[in-house]
Amino acid sequence: MKLTSVMKPHEVERDWILIDADGKTFGRILTEVATFLRGKHKPSFTPNVDCGDYVVIINAEKAKFTGNKLDAKEYFTHSGYFGSTKSRKLSDMMENSTEKLYKLSVRGMLPKTTLGKAMLKKLKVYVGSEHPHTAQINKGA
Numbered sequence: 001m002k003l004t005s006v007m008k009p010h011e012v013e014r015d016w017i018l019i020d021a022d023g024k025t026f027g028r029i030l031t032e033v034a035t036f037l038r039g040k041h042k043p044s045f046t047p048n049v050d051c052g053d054y055v056v057i058i059n060a061e062k063a064k065f066t067g068n069k070l071d072a073k074e075y076f077t078h079s080g081y082f083g084s085t086k087s088r089k090l091s092d093m094m095e096n097s098t099e100k101l102y103k104l105s106v107r108g109m110l111p112k113t114t115l116g117k118a119m120l121k122k123l124k125v126y127v128g129s130e131h132p133h134t135a136q137i138n139k140g141a
Contacts, residue, residue: 007046034109
């Protein structure tokens with residue numbers, strides 16, 4: 001009987017995955033991205049090793065939202081001082097800081113450890129359809 005193999009950090013092979021957000025639902029994109037960043041789509045997944053791939057999201061501003069989330073959903077920040085709570089609507093974040101919105105949303109789906117921070121660094125978000133990672137993505141295809 002063969003035992004399950006455990007991945008070691010130096011044995012991990014990373015790919016570059018391109019996701020076009022044009023016309024796709026925002027939350028569905030994020031669950032897919034979190035799966036790729038974590039490495040759960042690979043048969044050699046090991047929970048305590050960062051075995052995920054690099055993910056590039058293009059056309060980030062063209063994602064769809066269901067319901068009235070653009071007007072109703074708010075993101076809160078607090079610095080720790082009294083009266084420092086600030087809120088921003090989803091529509092404002094989508095217009096002004098789309099990359100930050102994607103990273104904030106994916107961060108909630110990853111582990112809350114240093115391993116999760118390392119996984120989040122492999123996420124690249126671009127508003128337009130052009131990105132500087134064409135060499136890496138074409139090499140894998």
